[in-house]
Amino acid sequence: xxxxxxxxxxxxxxxxxxxxxxxHQVVVLDRNQQAxxxxxxxxxxxxxVGNGLVEEYxxxxxxxxxxxxxxxxxxxxxxxxxxxxxxxxxxxxxxxAVVHDSILAGLYKELGVETxxxxxxxxxxxxxxxxxx
Amino acid sequence: xxxVMYIIIVGAGKVGYHLGSLLMAxxxxxxxxxxxxxxxxxxxxxxxxxxxxxxGSTVEVLKEAGANRADVVVATTGxxxxxxxxxQVVKLMFLRPRTIxxxxxxxxxxxxxxxxVDASVSAxxxxxxxxxxxxxxxxMMIPLLTLKEGDVxxxxxxxSRSSHIVKKKIKDLSMPPASIFIAVIRGEEIIIPHGETExxxxxxxxxxxxxxxxxxxxxxx
Numbered sequence: 001x002x003x004x005x006x007x008x009x010x011x012x013x014x015x016x017x018x019x020x021x022x023x024h025q026v027v028v029l030d031r032n033q034q035a036x037x038x039x040x041x042x043x044x045x046x047x048x049v050g051n052g053l054v055e056e057y058x059x060x061x062x063x064x065x066x067x068x069x070x071x072x073x074x075x076x077x078x079x080x081x082x083x084x085x086x087x088x089x090x091x092x093x094x095x096x097a098v099v100h101d102s103i104l105a106g107l108y109k110e111l112g113v114e115t116x117x118x119x120x121x122x123x124x125x126x127x128x129x130x131x132x133x
Numbered sequence: 134x135x136x137v138m139y140i141i142i143v144g145a146g147k148v149g150y151h152l153g154s155l156l157m158a159x160x161x162x163x164x165x166x167x168x169x170x171x172x173x174x175x176x177x178x179x180x181x182x183x184x185x186x187x188x189g190s191t192v193e194v195l196k197e198a199g200a201n202r203a204d205v206v207v208a209t210t211g212x213x214x215x216x217x218x219x220x221q222v223v224k225l226m227f228l229r230p231r232t233i234x235x236x237x238x239x240x241x242x243x244x245x246x247x248x249x250v251d252a253s254v255s256a257x258x259x260x261x262x263x264x265x266x267x268x269x270x271x272x273m274m275i276p277l278l279t280l281k282e283g284d285v286x287x288x289x290x291x292x293s294r295s296s297h298i299v300k301k302k303i304k305d306l307s308m309p310p311a312s313i314f315i316a317v318i319r320g321e322e323i324i325i326p327h328g329e330t331e332x333x334x335x336x337x338x339x340x341x342x343x344x345x346x347x348x349x350x351x352x353x354x
Contacts, residue, residue, distance in 0.1 A: 053214060077190055080221075081214040085244055103192045104218070107225050 002066045004029065006052035006082060007073035011098070011118070013038035015070065020045050027061045052082050055089070062090040072098040080104075083113055137161055141203045141230070143189030143219050144210035145172055148235060148256075152209065157183065164198045190218045192226055203230040213241045220250040277339070285343050287315070290354050294334045297353060304328035309349035312342040 001024045005012050008030035017040045020026045026045030029052055030036065036047045050057030052071065062069070069086055071079035079097040087095050096114045099105040105117035138161050142149045145167035153165045157180075165180055166189035167173050173186040187194035189208070200206060206223045208216035213236060220232035236242050236255040245253045278287040292299055298306060303314060303326055317324040318337040324330060332338070342350050 075214070077212070077214040077218040081217050084217075084248055088244070088247060101191060104190075104222070107192070107222060111221070111225065 001025065001068060002061075002064070003027070004058065004061050004066050004069045006030075006058070006069070006071045007079075007098075008035040008038055008047075009072065009074055010038065012070070012072045015072075016045060017043055027066075029057060029061075053078060053085075055085070058082075058086065062086065062092065066090075066092055068092065068094045068096070070096050070098070076101050076104055080108060080113065087113070138204040139199070139202060140164075141166065141195070141198050141200060141206045143206065143208045144215075144235075145169075145176055145184065146209065146211060149207075149209040150176065152207065153180065153183070164203075166194060166198055190215055190222060192222060195219075195223060195227065200227040200230060203227070205233060206230045207233045207235075209235045211237055213237050213245075217241075217245060217248065217250065220245070221248065224249050285341065286347065287339060287341050288347070288350075290338050290340070292332055292334055292336045292338060292354065296332070296334070298332045299334050300331065302329055302331045306353070309342075309346040309353065311346045312340055312350050315339050315341050 003019055003024055004027045005016050006029045008016065008028050012028065012030075013035070016026050016028045020043050026043075027048065028036070028039065028045060029048045029050055031049070031051055033049050039047070048057060048061070052058060052073065069083070069092055071082040073079055076099045079099060083095045083097040086092065094114060096116055097108070099108065099115045099117055100119050102117050102119050105115040105120065108115050140156055140161055141164045142153050143166045145153070145165045149165060149167070153163050157163050163180075163183050165176070165184040166187055167176070167184065168186065168188050170186055173184055176184050185194075185198060187197070189195065189198075189210075195206075200223055206220070208219040210216055210219075216234040216236070220234050223230055223232050232251045234245055234250045234253045236245060236253045239255045239257045242253050242255055242258070277289050280286070314326045316339040317326050317330060317332070318339070319333065338354070340350060
């Protein structure tokens, strides 16, 4: 699969490494060149320095039939704007926004935007830990 | 003044601040939402209870601000992604208010409209439109007087060397409908034109024209 990851933070970088190891074609975009230091030395995908909100930076990748896009910068609103624009302008199988605000993540799901909420996941995990005792 | 409205403004930067002041002076009820605590502190002297601290793109803060009874929510932050989400959250959660977004990057205007924002305002676009208007007027026609609520105008045009009508007589021109030349100012002289009048470069031509023919007259000159 061809995967584009916007935001090479702690989570984005690990996701990129894993997908790359698994043999997928990965493109990582971040505004800050330094962020790519989080990628492993073996990472064989592409790195692009740029702003995910500016279409010029994402268009070349998405035009070549990418399958999935993950918008996972540290800003919920940036991620939500990126995925909504991409859904309008490109044909991708899946477009996913990481949204930390749990209410916001739920709201946009209703709008048909695929969201993943790390806060919800952590809570779920913690609750499970308690129940397992 | 029309009816009193309740207007929530998110972002107390220059745009939000002045908009809030204007609306309050106009007798409306206003609530400013600003995330930066020091800004809120500074402005609370002026806005008292009409300013609150918080992230205006979250449901909690909008609820606290009373978005469910607001007539209008205006998102004026300097970040388009925040303005978009603010307006979308309001539309999804509170139904009642009209949403207006400031668009910092004019290229986002279309996207905002497509994603449910009721109206967007781009300063760049407005200023550009004003400049274009000025250029056109300075270049060509200066409206001197408008009659019948703008239906009919008296305009002044200074003819350039490249004007199509220079060295031509009025009787040989095909005038657009509903337009007539009323005076030609040549240096100190004012000429009441007739069929034999021939135009020269740098003539100032006064014409009476209906708004509907203005474009055609502009083209001819």
